[in-house]
Amino acid sequence: MVATFEPKTDYKVVGTRPIRHDGYDKVTGRAVYGADMKLPGLIWGVCVRSPHAHARIKSIDTSAAEAMDGVFAVITGADMPEAPSKLVDLGEGSVNFKWASNKLMADKKVIYKGQPVAAIAAVDRYTAEEAARKVVVKYEKLKSVTNVVDALAADAPIILEDLVGDDLGEDVTNTNMAEHIRHEFGDVEGAMAAAAHTIEREYNMEMVHQGYIEPHNATAVWDEEDRIKIWTSTQGAFPARTQIAGILQVDVSRVKVTPLEIGGGFGGKIPVYFEPIAALLSKKSHRPVKMVMERTAVFETTGPTPGGRMVIKLGADANGKLTAATADIWFEAGANPGALIGPAAMCVYAPYEIPNTRIDGWDVVVNKPKTAPYRAPGSPQVAFAMESAIDELCKEVGWDSMKFRSDNASREGTRRGDGVLFGKIGMEEVLEAAQASAHWKAPLGQPPAGKKRGRGIASGYWFNIGLKSSANLAVVSDGTVSLVEGSTDIGGSRAAMAMHVAEVLGIGAHDVRPTVGDTESVGYTDVTGGSRTTYATGYACWIAANNLVDELKKRVAILWDISLEDVGFNDGVFSSKAEAEKTISFKELAGKLGDLGGPATSTGSVDLESAGDGFGMHIVDVDIDPETGKTDIVRYTAVQDVGTAIHPSYVEGQLQGGAAQGIGWALNEEYFMTDDGAMANSSFLDYRMPTSLDLPSIDTVLVEVPNPLHPYGVRGVGETPICPPIPAIANAIANAVGVRLYKTPMNAGSILEALK
Amino acid sequence: MTTSSPSKVHVTTTINGQQHELLVPPYMSLLDTLRELIGLTGTKEGCLDGNCGACTVNLDGRVVDSCLVLGAEVNGKNVNTVEGMATPAGLHPLQQAFLEEAALQCGICTPGFLVAAKGLLDNEPSPSEGRIRHWLAGNLCRCTGYDKIVRAVQKASK
Numbered sequence: 001m002v003a004t005f006e007p008k009t010d011y012k013v014v015g016t017r018p019i020r021h022d023g024y025d026k027v028t029g030r031a032v033y034g035a036d037m038k039l040p041g042l043i044w045g046v047c048v049r050s051p052h053a054h055a056r057i058k059s060i061d062t063s064a065a066e067a068m069d070g071v072f073a074v075i076t077g078a079d080m081p082e083a084p085s086k087l088v089d090l091g092e093g094s095v096n097f098k099w100a101s102n103k104l105m106a107d108k109k110v111i112y113k114g115q116p117v118a119a120i121a122a123v124d125r126y127t128a129e130e131a132a133r134k135v136v137v138k139y140e141k142l143k144s145v146t147n148v149v150d151a152l153a154a155d156a157p158i159i160l161e162d163l164v165g166d167d168l169g170e171d172v173t174n175t176n177m178a179e180h181i182r183h184e185f186g187d188v189e190g191a192m193a194a195a196a197h198t199i200e201r202e203y204n205m206e207m208v209h210q211g212y213i214e215p216h217n218a219t220a221v222w223d224e225e226d227r228i229k230i231w232t233s234t235q236g237a238f239p240a241r242t243q244i245a246g247i248l249q250v251d252v253s254r255v256k257v258t259p260l261e262i263g264g265g266f267g268g269k270i271p272v273y274f275e276p277i278a279a280l281l282s283k284k285s286h287r288p289v290k291m292v293m294e295r296t297a298v299f300e301t302t303g304p305t306p307g308g309r310m311v312i313k314l315g316a317d318a319n320g321k322l323t324a325a326t327a328d329i330w331f332e333a334g335a336n337p338g339a340l341i342g343p344a345a346m347c348v349y350a351p352y353e354i355p356n357t358r359i360d361g362w363d364v365v366v367n368k369p370k371t372a373p374y375r376a377p378g379s380p381q382v383a384f385a386m387e388s389a390i391d392e393l394c395k396e397v398g399w400d401s402m403k404f405r406s407d408n409a410s411r412e413g414t415r416r417g418d419g420v421l422f423g424k425i426g427m428e429e430v431l432e433a434a435q436a437s438a439h440w441k442a443p444l445g446q447p448p449a450g451k452k453r454g455r456g457i458a459s460g461y462w463f464n465i466g467l468k469s470s471a472n473l474a475v476v477s478d479g480t481v482s483l484v485e486g487s488t489d490i491g492g493s494r495a496a497m498a499m500h501v502a503e504v505l506g507i508g509a510h511d512v513r514p515t516v517g518d519t520e521s522v523g524y525t526d527v528t529g530g531s532r533t534t535y536a537t538g539y540a541c542w543i544a545a546n547n548l549v550d551e552l553k554k555r556v557a558i559l560w561d562i563s564l565e566d567v568g569f570n571d572g573v574f575s576s577k578a579e580a581e582k583t584i585s586f587k588e589l590a591g592k593l594g595d596l597g598g599p600a601t602s603t604g605s606v607d608l609e610s611a612g613d614g615f616g617m618h619i620v621d622v623d624i625d626p627e628t629g630k631t632d633i634v635r636y637t638a639v640q641d642v643g644t645a646i647h648p649s650y651v652e653g654q655l656q657g658g659a660a661q662g663i664g665w666a667l668n669e670e671y672f673m674t675d676d677g678a679m680a681n682s683s684f685l686d687y688r689m690p691t692s693l694d695l696p697s698i699d700t701v702l703v704e705v706p707n708p709l710h711p712y713g714v715r716g717v718g719e720t721p722i723c724p725p726i727p728a729i730a731n732a733i734a735n736a737v738g739v740r741l742y743k744t745p746m747n748a749g750s751i752l753e754a755l756k
Numbered sequence: 757m758t759t760s761s762p763s764k765v766h767v768t769t770t771i772n773g774q775q776h777e778l779l780v781p782p783y784m785s786l787l788d789t790l791r792e793l794i795g796l797t798g799t800k801e802g803c804l805d806g807n808c809g810a811c812t813v814n815l816d817g818r819v820v821d822s823c824l825v826l827g828a829e830v831n832g833k834n835v836n837t838v839e840g841m842a843t844p845a846g847l848h849p850l851q852q853a854f855l856e857e858a859a860l861q862c863g864i865c866t867p868g869f870l871v872a873a874k875g876l877l878d879n880e881p882s883p884s885e886g887r888i889r890h891w892l893a894g895n896l897c898r899c900t901g902y903d904k905i906v907r908a909v910q911k912a913s914k
Contacts, residue, residue, distance in 0.1 A: 024847075029796070213865050264864060657861060691892075692897075
């Protein structure tokens with residue numbers, strides 16, 4: 001039974017903008033991020049990495065490194081425990097311990113460039129790096145494949161010899177195809193044949209990286225009791241614990257993960273990289289070991305999200321109603337299976353009501369780093385294809401693309417491409433808000449001399465997830481509350497958690513002191529990802545706060561010697577139902593608990609199956625210089641149904657940050673691969689993310705259609721905003737210069753080429 | 757510490773107004789000198805090649821990437837880091853504005869942005885939005901899209 005809630009509007013704390021609790025430490029440099037960890041006797045670890053994308057390891061000679069002064073331990077793939085093939089859900093994506101272990105440290109074969117083949121622990125970083133250069137590895141180079149077309153060719157080198165692919169339920173061997181899924185509803189062929197208008201287009205995208213500024217890191221102690229203590233920057237201490245225990249083949253209770261402050265993740269800090277390696281180095285050296293990843297390795301070996309190939313076909317009737325759609329999606333998984341084609345299939349048609357649909361998705365292994373979730377994983381890619389095709393269809397037939405989107409908009413009861421029926425959603429409200437926005441109503445205006453201006457729009461969708469979260473509360477005698485919750489805070493979520501509690505207790509946001517707990521101080525909590533944190537952990541905080549009210553009612557009953565049923569509570573004040581004048585505030589009561597049974601505590605936990613879907617629409621104006629092909633973003637507006645904005649500043653920040661990442665993906669970012677499988681642009685100089693000079697102010701319109709699944713109506717907001725930018729910009733470019741781009745990045749060179 | 761390393765360099769430097777006497781390995785960056793030798797971990801490592809600005813510090817009035825400066829180079833110089841911005845009287849106006857404008861999400865780039873922005877406002881108290889965007893283009897932020905950062909700097913401007 002799923003609980004539902006009526007929307008409220010008379011909030012005291014929800015919807016305000018208090019200064020985040022952790023902000024003071026973060027603006028003064030005091031906040032302790034993963035790389036800031038210090039322990040007595042701490043030594044440094046580094047990895048020896050493969051220079052080849054695909055090669056057999058013939059031999060590894062570590063003797064010269066081991067002989068160096070200051071070197072405490074050297075490990076190779078042979079030191080990694082043999083992990084069984086076991087698939088474990090991590091909330092956003094899943095992990096197979098066998099593949100995860102294989103990815104972290106190659107044993108017999110390397111499958112992507114930069115893959116660790118050995119690791120060194122030494123007295124300091126410089127010594128460890130010097131020792132790493134002394135490790136001699138002999139390789140037999142193999143042919144590599146770095147895109148889905150080559151990887152599926154008949155003569156493609158096989159990357160994982162023991163991979164058994166799943167082709168619609170049939171086992172396939174000797175393949176780079178890990179999985180082929182299909183969703184089909186209605187009479188697709190019939191509807192497509194009967195359609196008055198059809199369009200079919202192919203889209204290709206290069207792999208991109210999340211681009212978090214903080215490199216991966218881990219500090220580990222393997223102690224004398226065989227307990228493993230890890231301090232790290234992770235999106236989820238508990239899923240990190242699951243992975244570390246699974247890869248090291250120890251009981252999960254042997255691993256304690258303390259999440260330190262995290263410098264960005266966007267999905268890329270859900271997988272573990274250094275944690276098991278640092279633990280093994282600690283075991284061998286009998287010292288605490290810290291590892292911080294160099295930026296090149298961050299690009300070459302962590303994170304990226306799939307590029308791939310997509311073919312979309314749409315059919316519409318003469319009245320401008322979509323009747324049929326097909327999507328064929330090939331995504332690159334990287335060197336291990338798991339390209340997140342499932343979420344792509346869930347998202348591709350989501351903004352539209354289409355009666356007849358088919359989706360085929362292929363998960364393809366290539367010699368690139370294993371992909372990880374990146375903000376709405378899979379959705380920005382399919383949005384690029386779908387929203388570009390919609391725009392082009394409208395242009396061909398002469399339909400207004402905004403009206404077309406409204407006429408075909410998803411609503412409550414619409415069937416998503418994978419069969420799920422929508423509950424209460426805000427797609428129509430988003431479209432109305434977009435059309436009412438200052439940006440949409442403003443004329444396009446004149447570009448500077450020599451440039452061409454265009455406007456584009458696109459919708460975007462992320463389903464949002466619920467899952468498991470936990471929170472603990474304790475009353476402090478001065479009338480405040482301490483909160484320990486399990487969600488690592490990437491973007492201000494502590495404040496949102498505290499606000500959930502404060503709203504229930506009738507106290508101020510700063511009367512609640514939130515702390516992110518380690519894996520031994522709070523109940524299991526899933527990743528900060530899937531746009532679930534404010535929704536699910538906030539929900540757990542709300543339950544804990546209500547449980548605390550119930551506990552405090554017992555104390556009031558003792559205080560006044562009345563029955564528990566006669567104790568009321570409203571807006572921070574307890575009262576007697578029998579004697580109206582008898583009241584005591586939460587704050588007063590907190591100081592009296594010593595005489596009323598002692599400390600008052602409570603807990604809250606949730607396991608939420610559904611979360612409430614998130615829809616958005618972005619509007620962008622671009623200026624293009626036809627001489628150089630350069631695109632300037634001159635105006636940008638992000639419109640999104642956010643349910644209820646708990647802390648509007650941080651909700652706006654999610655919309656702005658997602659839009660900025662999408663703009664970078666659209667215009668510049670890509671893994672530029674050499675013929676032998678190396679990323680040619682593995683630095684922030686060459687992998688060019690947007691700077692402050694590349695972007696205008698990003699305006700936001702928060703549409704609030706309260707989510708009935710959350711007590712305050714919260715919907716996840718973090719991921720949807722990265723979905724519309726790529727197609728919105730593609731549509732704006734087409735509007736400005738009359739050429740359409742079918743491949744990302746849509747950089748200056750591509751635009752010049754298309755204009756030829 | 758290493759067998760192959762030359763002897764250390766004697767460095768006398770002023771960091772956040774306090775004089776330090778250090779023995780710095782000749783290959784050690786200013787970033788590591790601050791973080792590992794002094795313990796000032798507010799200055800962050802993001803790329804170690806001068807492209808992200810997370811390690812921004814002020815060196816004798818110039819905004820620099822401390823990963824591109826050697827610790828041995830700061831002998832006789834003044835280094836100011838994020839830890840030197842607040843005083844016992846309170847936060848620097850930029851720090852206060854960053855909090856009020858929600859100009860940070862994960863916060864890893866924040867020290868670099870604060871030091872860089874202070875370098876601007878120390879010399880140009882009333883910069884235009886375009887000037888702020890140009891000045892801060894050496895600092896990458898992946899969370900915010902820069903909008904609230906620029907607004908915070910404007911708020912702290914005169």
